[in-house]
Amino acid sequence: MLEQTSGYEVVIGLEVHAQLQTRSKLFCGDGTSYGTPPNTAISPITLGHPGTLPRMNSKAVEHAIRMGLVCHCDISHYNYFARKNYFYPDLPKGYQVSQHTTPICNNGFVKIKAAGKEKKVSLTRIHMEEDAGKSMHDEGGDVTLLDYNRAGTPLIEIVTEPVMNTAEEASAFLTEIRKLVRWIGACDGNMEEGSLRCDANISVRKKGEAKLGTKVEVKNLNSIRNLRKAIEFESARLIDILKNDGKVDQETRSFNADDDTTFSIRTKEDADDYRYFPEPDLSPFSFTQEYINELRAGLPALPEELFQKYTAEYGLPEYDAGILSDDKTLSDYFEKAVRGTKYYKGVANLLLGPVKSWLNDSTKDWSELQVDPAVWPKLVELIDSGKLSFSLAAQKLVPQLIEQNHADPVQLAKAMNLFQDANASDIQNWVEEVLNRMPEKVSEFKKGKKGLLGMFMGEVKKISKGKADPKITNDLLLEKLNQP
């Protein structure tokens, strides 16, 4: 692959469509839930009946501006919609209402990490538009079936500059966008259900060439994997054309997930002429700076901010901070858990260790964790006091706390008989039992193989079933072993 691409540069720009999380459509009160029976979320406005007037959903505007703020965009103070005219039955009106002329957000950027390097991906714009309905082309039949439930659902389209150069960068961008829309609750980010989808503009030029090559657009990539595969396939195809002195056709292509290839669906010649003009049925809208500031103040702390806080303020290692700030549900939970305590590292260890394993084992995610977050600092206190070993807590107590949705680790540990509450004479007996059982090891230790101490500790722990305080055990073992 590397040898094949050397001498050429791939340039990628993305258009990401995100369905906004509103209850109702962009211009009318039909519901937006996914998977409702066909043609049950249809109003005369959706159906484009004469005499109907659309009205704008205020929540959709809020989401669009919030996303713009998160992406460091300039927010347009004056906006109106345009009609994009095209004749296709997925929108009964014969046009799509879209912010062609005055996108709500301009410029901005999204930071990504790819191949170990950080990169700022510049955005051109974010604009609002309505989604189209769903058409099904009856196999073998001569009709197309139409379901207009999705027609009119609010979308934002996030358009980047042509600034990415690898499939990895493009995937990192889409992954970051999915994280951000979920983080601020603008979109559920569900790619399987089509709430988030992506078109890729790909071109190739000789390295050092200033002018961009002719681009192809691959439409409707509905997973991060498909985006990556489509770019890999297209890059190789375009480079191959250039190497053989061929000419790249400007065209729109579709991705075939069965064999990871793309195929042409239309060329520039039969491209539509959309004849945009301002939508007269919707009044223009504008925002004051106060309104925008209000929305900014209501934004949750973003992953980057949290990472800073966790490393600088909480003193967590970058690795822990990275995981904790990558998932909103987890970071919210963590914040609740450590509130009013200083057990940052202890709580992080529990959450990222035994709690995470429990979730993995039960194929659940953080949102399904019911147990009160306040339970974790209590457990850390217990471990720190030496009354309970971390490993017993991790193996025995944590799963039970979660499963029983138990609020009191002290009580549960007592009930489960997990405390390291053996007295010194019990421990003395266990120490002697272990040492008597393994005379050869003892003499090896005495000859200088001091590393065996850990093994003796382990044995005592085993026969005491974790009830021996490690510090006392350690002292007693050393005392015994160092006797001549």
Add this chain to the structure above:
Amino acid sequence: MEVTDEMVEKLAWLSRLSFNEEEKTAIRADLQDLIAFVDKLKEIDVEGVEPLIHMSQEINVFREDVVRGSVPREEGLKNAPSVAGDFFTVPRALKK
């Protein structure tokens, strides 16, 4: 600007309409009249005049994000020229 047969054909294609020769001639004449009217308007000097896009002075006409106003499926399908079961239908839009 003169309206040509190609222009009529392109517009017909964009609106997925088709005309016979007689209709084409009539439409060409209609369009020619329309364009002459617009050409006349273009003589007016609008230097420094902001385009008037919306007739109403209203701004920020929003609605709350509330679900209401859908019609039952049967009602929605009632006025459609062609339906099949729960769906609206049109002549197959994708080539076989």
